[in-house]
Amino acid sequence: MAIELTYKSxxxxxxxxxxxxxxxxxxxxxxxxxxxxxxxxxxxxLTTDTNVQNINFGAPVQDWMNFExxxxxxxxxxxxxxxxxxxxxxxxxxxxxxxxxTAYLPAASNATYGLISYDVKYHxxxxxxxxxxxxxxxxxxxxxxxxxxxxxxxxxxxRSIDEFLTRPIYGRSEYNGTGTGGATTVAQSTFVVESIAxxxxxSSEATNLVSIGGITGATSADPxxxxxxxxIYRSGYAGTGYGNGPRDAVVDENAFTLRSLDLKRIEDVxxxxxxxxxAKEALIIxxxxxxxxxxxxxxxxxxxxxAPTRVVKTLNGVQRVSETGLDAGTEVLSxxxxxxxxxxxxxxxxxxxxxxxxxxLYFLHLPDIFVSVxxxxxxxxxxxxxxxxxxxxxxxxFFAAELVFRRFKTHGKIVDIxx
Numbered sequence: 541m542a543i544e545l546t547y548k549s550x551x552x553x554x555x556x557x558x559x560x561x562x563x564x565x566x567x568x569x570x571x572x573x574x575x576x577x578x579x580x581x582x583x584x585x586l587t588t589d590t591n592v593q594n595i596n597f598g599a600p601v602q603d604w605m606n607f608e609x610x611x612x613x614x615x616x617x618x619x620x621x622x623x624x625x626x627x628x629x630x631x632x633x634x635x636x637x638x639x640x641x642t643a644y645l646p647a648a649s650n651a652t653y654g655l656i657s658y659d660v661k662y663h664x665x666x667x668x669x670x671x672x673x674x675x676x677x678x679x680x681x682x683x684x685x686x687x688x689x690x691x692x693x694x695x696x697x698x699r700s701i702d703e704f705l706t707r708p709i710y711g712r713s714e715y716n717g718t719g720t721g722g723a724t725t726v727a728q729s730t731f732v733v734e735s736i737a738x739x740x741x742x743s744s745e746a747t748n749l750v751s752i753g754g755i756t757g758a759t760s761a762d763p764x765x766x767x768x769x770x771x772i773y774r775s776g777y778a779g780t781g782y783g784n785g786p787r788d789a790v791v792d793e794n795a796f797t798l799r800s801l802d803l804k805r806i807e808d809v810x811x812x813x814x815x816x817x818x819a820k821e822a823l824i825i826x827x828x829x830x831x832x833x834x835x836x837x838x839x840x841x842x843x844x845x846x847a848p849t850r851v852v853k854t855l856n857g858v859q860r861v862s863e864t865g866l867d868a869g870t871e872v873l874s875x876x877x878x879x880x881x882x883x884x885x886x887x888x889x890x891x892x893x894x895x896x897x898x899x900x901l902y903f904l905h906l907p908d909i910f911v912s913v914x915x916x917x918x919x920x921x922x923x924x925x926x927x928x929x930x931x932x933x934x935x936x937x938f939f940a941a942e943l944v945f946r947r948f949k950t951h952g953k954i955v956d957i958x959x
Contacts, residue, residue, distance in 0.1 A: 601688040607695035608884050609702045614824065615943070616857040616906060620914035625657035626946070630786065656772070660914040661733045663939045665697045671931040686933065697917065697937045701733065705943065706885030708737045709749065709760045734943045736826070736902055739763050740953045742788035743779025748795040763945070772948070782812060790816065790903070790952035798897055801831070801957040803838055806875060809903055809952040818905040818950035824858055825880040828887030828899025832880050834959055836873055849874035857906050896958060903952035908945060915940035
């Protein structure tokens with residue numbers, strides 16, 4: 541059946557939202573009277589043997605990638621604003637003093653206000669398909685390729701956010717103190733969401749970081765999530781032990797030299813976090829599956845420590861739940877009541893610190909962390925050929941946010957560990 545349209549009529553038919561039914565009928569007529577048969581017809585493929593055919597009845601699409609995401613869902617999320625930053629109080633005299641009856645009053649002390657200013661980080665993934673590919677995909681193979689692509693790239697965006705959140709400080713290396721990737725990582729932090737590893741760092745760790753690509757190694761420990769004018773400096777302190785800087789996290793490191801993981805090391809970090817003001821019931825441990833299993837093996841004989849903790853992952857982080865009322869949640873491994881979560885990203889990055897090392901342990905105090913979301917995941921699509929000047933469909937996912945820490949000393953990290 542021949543279909544003839546003037547250019548004006550074609551534009552009106554294609555772009556007028558009130559003519560969707562007419563548009564569909566015209567295109568069905570263009571396919572011919574047997575359009576339904578064409579839609580479901582077999583796709584014929586020749587095999588290596590002569591005259592042998594393999595018939596596909598619209599083969600399904602299977603993606604072999606692992607799109608596991610788990611870190612982003614653990615962290616609390618808040619809408620961006622009302623301001624792009626916060627002030628913190630730096631008290632110069634933190635203790636009261638006793639005075640004699642006839643003595644003068646101590647000199648007055650004023651608190652100093654620091655400023656944390658963080659910048660929105662935009663993330664996107666874009667994909668496209670030509671009109672011809674979509675046409676033949678629907679006629680010859682019956683695969684809704686566009687739907688498959690849309691699902692896949694949405695998962696890619698989510699997976700990428702987890703990878704950014706778990707990327708390590710690349711200033712650490714076992715290769716003669718040279719390392720790789722440090723300059724790229726520092727530059728990345730100006731346009732992708734900041735990493736947990738850099739936020740949970742200290743002057744003790746900064747002391748041992750190597751210089752890479754013209755960037756001072758110690759500088760890699762400074763959270764670049766915040767503007768350089770008010771950057772949280774750790775590189776200016778010669779840290780030892782858990783560090784000396786006023787904005788240090790509690791970091792147990794050993795200058796790239798591996799040492800055995802033991803339960804006392806975990807306990808010491810948790811004790812220090814509580815002394816620094818962390819609420820133990822609000823702590824979680826994030827690590828790789830290898831370290832979680834190592835802890836499990838160490839506490840198997842101490843059931844009182846290894847009892848599971850029932851937790852539920854909500855839209856806004858992790859909450860502990862009891863069995864009172866409706867039984868809900870998931871049982872996870874815990875140590876002294878602190879739940880342990882595993883992350884593929886943390887595990888994959890374990891060798892960035894030193895080859896053969898166990899995955900680092902991150903102790904996160906959730907009340908002092910949030911992901912400030914400026915734009916929730918947004919899907920945008922266009923098939924406007926004139927606007928693109930191409931016969932294609934194009935789409936993208938967009939996400940804008942930043943990882944924000946209210947305090948640093950209530951979080952901890954253990955690195956340079958092995959079995």
